[in-house]
Amino acid sequence: MKLNTLFSASVLGLAIATASTAMAEVSVTSFTAGQAATAASVNANFTAVADGVNANEAAIAALLARIETLEAEHETTTYQQRIAGSTYNLSWTYHAYFGQESSGNMTNYIRFLMGGGGSTITLNANGTVTELNASEEEHEGSTYLDVSGDINYNNSMQTNSDSWEDTSGTTTWSVNETTGVVTIVWEGVEEDSFQSSEDGSLFVRQGTVNEIKDDQRNVESHNVYFVRIPTQP
Structure with missing residues (x-):
């Protein structure tokens, strides 16, 4: 789908502004020099990153679906x-x-x-x-x-x-x-x-x-x- 119209650009901006608060924030454990990293801590960090990526992927998919819906509504309305x-x-x-x-x-x-x-x-x-x-x-x-x-x-x-x-x-x-x-x-x-x-x-x-x-x-x-x-x- 090519977003090449003024309407599409404005819809994209509105949808991004609406969905931005839904993006996942990832919190991981930090390590300092010389500190031993346990397998559990490292695995927990990987899990947190994976969960964040999956959540953001779902949010992006919902955002694109919203854009397509708004564009379809626009295309079917008259002046x-x-x-x-x-x-x-x-x-x-x-x-x-x-x-x-x-x-x-x-x-x-x-x-x-x-x-x-x-x-x-x-x-x-x-x-x-x-x-x-x-x-x-x-x-x-x-x-x-x-x-x-x-x-x-x-x-x-x-x-x-x-x-x-x-x-x-x-x-x-x-x-x-x-x-x-x-x-x-x-x-x-x-x-x-x-x-x-x-x-x-x-x-x-x-x-x-x-x-x-x-x-x-x-x-x-x-x-x-x-x-x-x-x-x-």
Whole structure:
């Protein structure tokens, strides 16, 4: 059996940590120089070592059996089963600038912004999404070229912020069992997709946009991360 997946590595670490206390400790009789070693003492040492080796062999066999069981359970579960009911820390950042309008307005003008936010989000087993403690903050500024071609800087920045929660049940999620791509439809309107890790503990989306929108050049980059919150024992 070749343990070559991230899941296998994590299972191995967990199983070793769990089984380490079960390994046998061998106690033998020590002899000093010139001390006569009796046959009984030497034989007792050999017996202790043999018993320890046998006990450790049994513990290792149990450990390997546990790993095989966990791997088999993982291989037979679906993305849906690994993800459903999980709660994640969601975070995002983005940077963008908006250039001259194609109509000729806002000549030599660039508006730029940066922002980000986060929330606690649960992908419920019934396919709905619950989002709590969501907040976002965005900072926006601008600069332009004057007729001589020199850059004029405006150091004032406009800051906008927002906060919300979504418990309406109108936001839904689904996952493609072939690709592991998770799709969330926010309040039945806007759709976003994220790549899931094999075990469903992490979703990621990174991308750029370069387009004409509302008669203006938009260039944007963004990073979005879902990190699963471990279930408390």
